[in-house]
Amino acid sequence: MPTTGPSPRLWDAGAVALSLLGVYTALVLEPTTLPGEAPAWWWVDLAGGLAASVLVLARRRVPVGCALVVYALGVVCTSSWLAGAVATFSLAVRRPWPTAAALGALSLAIGPLQGVFRLQTPDNTSLGAYAWAAGVTVVVVATGAAVRARHELLDSLVERAERAETEAVLRADAARTAERTRIAREMHDVLAHRLSMVSLHAGALAHRRSASPDEIRDALEVIRAGARDALVDLRAILGVLRDPDADPDADAGTAEVGTAGVAPQPTLADLGRLLEGVRSAGTPVTLQDERADGTVPDECGRTLYRITQEALTNAARHAPGRPVAVVLRGEPGGEVELDVSNPLPAAGATGPPGPPGNGLLGIAERVALAGGRVLSRGPEHGRFRVAVRLPWRAEPRVAAAAREEIA
Incomplete structure (x- = not known):
């Protein structure tokens, strides 16, 4: 999920607070113990509601297990009703909607089992009460599924942006590598020609024992110029291979040692x-x-x-x-x-x-x-x-x- 928005701890605090609100409304505003029930049921209901409020902290790691345990507590503890809604919502956010819908239907199906352990009033078992519970469950599941879809959309957009950025970097690297490869190919043509000329002059000078001092001086000057030009070309090419941001229009003849100047291509x-x-x-x-x-x-x-x-x-x-x-x-x-x-x-x-x-x-x-x-x-x-x-x-x-x- 995207990391923007409130921190997970803040979400946990809100989930626990909402679950405790369900405990308060069920046990303080509208006491659930009926005449004829043992007073101990109030304390059982309170303990179950508090336990369900703590269990919602595990809704991210084990959403299905958390929901099932909270539903089971709801069979004997009416104060866990908001904790059940929180567990269902978290389940719909973190699991595909068919799973959330199936467990939401399970929570509705096990609701009548509460009558096995607790006394029920006609209002609790009326068709309107079941319709209201089903409506709340549908809204919670639909809202969670919508949040999940939004998260998936944001994740896909972030992934596409990261992939596009990575591909742009790879394309730039490929273009830079292709350019360096082209420059490396130029090295063969340039240096082979320069060094061949140097080798020919040196060979001729070695075999012409009777050459005059002027001829020897001219040949040495050609060798020196060829070696200097080869060095300049080699320095320019290696400079570009080291520095991909070198200016291709710089004059290699005026470049200092270690710089990346490159002469214009002939x-x-x-x-x-x-x-x-x-x-x-x-x-x-x-x-x-x-x-x-x-x-x-x-x-x-x-x-x-x-x-x-x-x-x-x-x-x-x-x-x-x-x-x-x-x-x-x-x-x-x-x-x-x-x-x-x-x-x-x-x-x-x-x-x-x-x-x-x-x-x-x-x-x-x-x-x-x-x-x-x-x-x-x-x-x-x-x-x-x-x-x-x-x-x-x-x-x-x-x-x-x-x-x-x-x-």
């Missing part, structure tokens, strides 16, 4: 800077842009940028020094196609081919989430080719589902 507008970084690492890259319009939506542009980044990282790792061709084509309202290819390395240069790695699997997942399709992601006519096609203005299904859930 789009196709940043593709030129990506290609310049790959070229500076020693991988020739050409870009052929055949789009009818350069304004690719940001969601689509981010997906294309990450796929290009992953494809270039794989090319630099597995076919170092081989030229890479990047082709973009498409038109607004249709689809945009990305094609990244490079010649396969010489036989035995990188070992036997293995199954697709996490990078290629990640590309397929990104394309699927964007509503596109993968045209190729493996060897094809002497070249390793990654080709995908995305809707020009398609909305990622994960974002759309999240917005629908929030709405």
Whole structure:
């Protein structure tokens, strides 16, 4: 039951007071002992009424048992009549109405048994007296059932509110977890590319014994810049994973150590800077842009940028020094196609081919989430080719589902 309202002790005091009022009216205002009855019956009636008044304190724990004992006392003690009404009301509040109605009918049925032990007057055994007792019982049972229904309604409303609040918290946690998972996926693309460039420059520097001091200085500067950028990216991503309330528009390049700044996500507008970084690492890259319009939506542009980044990282790792061709084509309202290819390395240069790695699997997942399709992601006519096609203005299904859930 709801916890609002008077305390249980106050209800108990009221129930006992009402029961004692029944004792007072039966024994003081209208004495129940009749001429011919032993005077001891007055004291028996008083003891029974007091006992029934105390028994109503157990009406919450054992409502059925309390009612039955009070009804039994009512067979010989007329002063317990209000205690019986209190027990019946409490029974109707705490048990389904058929149970309360059945026990109320039982109290009416055992009423005539009082004539076995006590003398009765014509008024006590008249049809009007029985009708009055039945009417009181019906009112008490109906009122108790109405109170029980109200309590059940309030309980259901409270339960629904708590469930809605819990579901809202779970939805928020799920959205936060999904966002953190997305950021964790970005870590593979960003750091793999940065560290691959650092590894390539370090490897070239280790093998070029005859490099001039200027060349060595330039290579070390590229390594230092790549390591610094990787550290900044790692700090930003881990900062967001630690702090779900971090500002996604903060500049990671200016974030202090331990803060949660995150740089804006790159789009196709940043593709030129990506290609310049790959070229500076020693991988020739050409870009052929055949789009009818350069304004690719940001969601689509981010997906294309990450796929290009992953494809270039794989090319630099597995076919170092081989030229890479990047082709973009498409038109607004249709689809945009990305094609990244490079010649396969010489036989035995990188070992036997293995199954697709996490990078290629990640590309397929990104394309699927964007509503596109993968045209190729493996060897094809002497070249390793990654080709995908995305809707020009398609909305990622994960974002759309999240917005629908929030709405």
